[in-house]
Amino acid sequence: xxxxxxxxxxxxxxxxxxxxxxxxxxxxAAVIGQRILSEGGSALDAVEAAVVSxxxxxYFNAGYGSVLNLRGEVEMEASIMCGKDLNxxxxxxxxxxxxxISIAHKVLTDSPHSLLGGEGxxxxxxxxxxxxxxxxxxxxxxxxxxxxxxxxxxxxxxTEIGMDTKSDVG
Amino acid sequence: TVGxxxxxxxxxxxxxxxxxxxxxxxxxxxxxxxxxxxxxxxxDYIGGVSTTGHGETILKYCLxxxxxxxxxxxxxxxxxxxxxxxxxxxxxxxxxxxxTLSKNGDVGIHFSSQRLAWAYIKSNKLFYGINHxx
Numbered sequence: 001x002x003x004x005x006x007x008x009x010x011x012x013x014x015x016x017x018x019x020x021x022x023x024x025x026x027x028x029a030a031v032i033g034q035r036i037l038s039e040g041g042s043a044l045d046a047v048e049a050a051v052v053s054x055x056x057x058x059y060f061n062a063g064y065g066s067v068l069n070l071r072g073e074v075e076m077e078a079s080i081m082c083g084k085d086l087n088x089x090x091x092x093x094x095x096x097x098x099x100x101i102s103i104a105h106k107v108l109t110d111s112p113h114s115l116l117g118g119e120g121x122x123x124x125x126x127x128x129x130x131x132x133x134x135x136x137x138x139x140x141x142x143x144x145x146x147x148x149x150x151x152x153x154x155x156x157x158x159t160e161i162g163m164d165t166k167s168d169v170g
Numbered sequence: 171t172v173g174x175x176x177x178x179x180x181x182x183x184x185x186x187x188x189x190x191x192x193x194x195x196x197x198x199x200x201x202x203x204x205x206x207x208x209x210x211x212x213x214d215y216i217g218g219v220s221t222t223g224h225g226e227t228i229l230k231y232c233l234x235x236x237x238x239x240x241x242x243x244x245x246x247x248x249x250x251x252x253x254x255x256x257x258x259x260x261x262x263x264x265x266x267x268x269x270t271l272s273k274n275g276d277v278g279i280h281f282s283s284q285r286l287a288w289a290y291i292k293s294n295k296l297f298y299g300i301n302h303x304x
Contacts, residue, residue, distance in 0.1 A: 001177060001178070001179055001180070001181045001275070002177075002275055002292065002293055003176070003177060003178050003179050004176070004177045004271060004275040004277070004290065004291065004292045005174060005175070005176040005177075005290060005291055006174070006175050006176075006269045006270075006271055006277055006279070006288065006289070006290035007172070007173065007174045007175075007269070007288065007289055007290070008171075008172065008173050008174075008220060008222055008267065008268075008269045008279075008286060008287060008288045009172055009286075009287035009288070010171045010172060010222050010286070010287060011171075011222040011223040011265065011266055011267030011281045011283040011285070011286040012223070012265075012283050012284065012285065012286075013283065013284045013285070014284070014285040014287065014300065019285075019287075019300055022287035022300060023287060023289075023298055023300055025287070026287045026288060026289035026298060027289045027296060027298050029172070029174065029289065030289040030290055030291045030296060030298075031291065031296070033174055033176055033291075034291040034294075037176060037178055037179065038294075040178075040179055041178065042178050042180075042182065042184070043176035043177060043178040043182045043183055043184035044176075044182075044184040046174070046176040046178065046184070047174035047175065047176045047184045047185060047186035048186055050174035050176075050186070051172055051173065051174050051186045051187070051188050054172035054188070055172065055188055060172045061171055061172070061189055061190045061191075062171060062172045062188040062189050062190055063188065063190075065190070066189070066190020066191070067190045067191060067192060067193035067194075067195075068190075068193060068194075069191070069194070069195045069196065069197050069199065070194060070195065070196055070197060071197050073197070074190055075190070075191060075195075075197070075198075075199075076188065076189065076190050076191070077188075077189055077191065077200060077201065077203045077204040078186070078187060078188035078189070078203060078204065079186070079187055079203055079204045079205070079206060079209055079210040080184070080185065080186040080187075080210065081184065081185050081186075081206060081210050081211060081212040081218070082182070082184050082212060083182055083183030083184060083185075083212035083213045083214035083215075083217075083218055083273075084182045084183075084214050086212075086213060088206045088210075090203075090204035090205075090206065090210075091204060092200045092203075092204040093198065093200065100188050101186050101187075101188040104186075104188075104204075105186075114206065115204055115205075117200070117204075143190070143193070146193040147193055147194060149193075150193045150194030151194065156192060156194070156224075
């Protein structure tokens with residue numbers, strides 16, 4: 001089988017100012033994942049590594065650079081699934097860890113459950129050795145500006161990123 | 171939201187999706203990403219899917235699993251992804267995107283939003299894009 005990996009960095013009304021950073025980030029993530037595959041690594045490890053790369057990158061709505069809730073906080077979620085045995089791991093309402101996808105992977109391998117949220121997900125992550133980070137360290141200037149823009153408009157767009165305004169996208 | 175779908179040398183498929191959700195969301199809001207079948211799905215016998223977009227719409231439509239079922243019923247990865255994303259947008263108005271790999275490594279990319287950043291590597295060649303028709 002020819003190992004293959006595909007990644008995405010989010011759908012929406014992505015403004016022109018963010019295009020270059022997003023393309024650079026998705027290319028890097030694909031290269032990181034492919035390196036694991038080409039060394040005989042598993043698809044599970046490859047997709048986790050690719051997503052970890054984008055969780056580190058403020059150009060993406062995940063990990064560092066996540067968008068903010070109405071209280072100006074980061075609340076993240078992630079899921080991972082293994083096609084061999086349909087095993088799954090997922091977390092939600094994660095506030096103080098940089099890599100929710102790695103915690104989700106641990107849920108897949110180390111928990112009898114599929115989805116852990118909030119306080120329970122935090123306790124599980126600490127038990128598995130993940131180090132919490134100050135929640136404000138996950139907040140980027142772009143995310144803060146996006147929340148302020150939302151608070152001005154007061155309504156959600158038809159998509160995930162940006163309002164459904166006619167931005168520079170043709 | 172970010173996501174990845176991989177096929178390894180043993181023919182196993184895996185999918186991972188991670189997100190901060192939606193700007194201005196209510197405290198405690200949970201979207202499609204942690205919900206298997208909506209944000210993420212993987213099955214070695216068919217393929218794998220990761221989705222992004224308007225979360226409440228994706229989870230109502232079970233977008234990832236919709237694409238998997240279309241492939242199970244004979245559609246190729248690209249056609250299945252397009253049909254499901256366009257079907258969701260037609261039925262529920264809001265927009266989304268999805269990336270798909272079939273069990274044979276065929277790629278599917280489609281989005282009804284204005285843009286979706288994507289990249290894939292196949293046979294050591296890198297492909298990438300963000301606008302429609304790239």
